[in-house]
Amino acid sequence: MVLTRKDVTSVLGPVDEMTIAEIASTGASLEELREALIWLNNDEVLMGESRPLPASRVAALIDLLEAEALRDEPVTPLPPQ
Template sequence: MAITREEIVSVLGPTDETLIAELMATGASFEELREAWAWLNGDEALMGEGRPLPGTRVAELIDLLDVDEED
């Protein structure tokens, strides 16, 4: 099931409506968003657990969530 606005806010907190729309457009699930957030905020710990690298949709979410500091 595709992620909802409420699920996005529950993971990210208050966020930009454009980002919410972009995340929803991926068709990702709530679990995929949570996985992308976990990879973005602690990938070394996840790799240490022996988890596989993120799949294509999770990687797309990571790209959307990973804002360059220069922007």
Template sequence: MEVTMTRNDIISVLGPVDEAVIADIALTGATLEELREAFAWLGADEALVNEGRPLPGTKVARLIEILDMPDDEDGRQAASQ
């Protein structure tokens, strides 16, 4: 049984992020493990490919899209990197 992530789960992986990002992530229905995987891909995609890891699945790819959004109007990043 997959458990839905809480706000605190998301912050435990990403650090402080905008509430809209937290909401977008929660709406994906992804698991905490999928968020961790997306965060790893975001920071080291080439290394993970070289390691022979399979490309991210649909939910992980969506999380990567959310985390890789450009800065908002205030210059804040969507996720801490």
């Protein structure tokens, strides 16, 4: 079942249309999206519990969500040398 806008926003909160489309295009399930968000926010804890690394779709979602987070954060310029 393809993720809907409602599915994505129920897990992530408000996100833009492009992000929703990218997430839906992975073919991931709602459970996989939830798992990706858990990994993104708690990877050290999960690895400490010796959980197996996320499956390919979950890993793709993690990459996508990390990229989205980076796009939303302002880039700090390097100080002049």
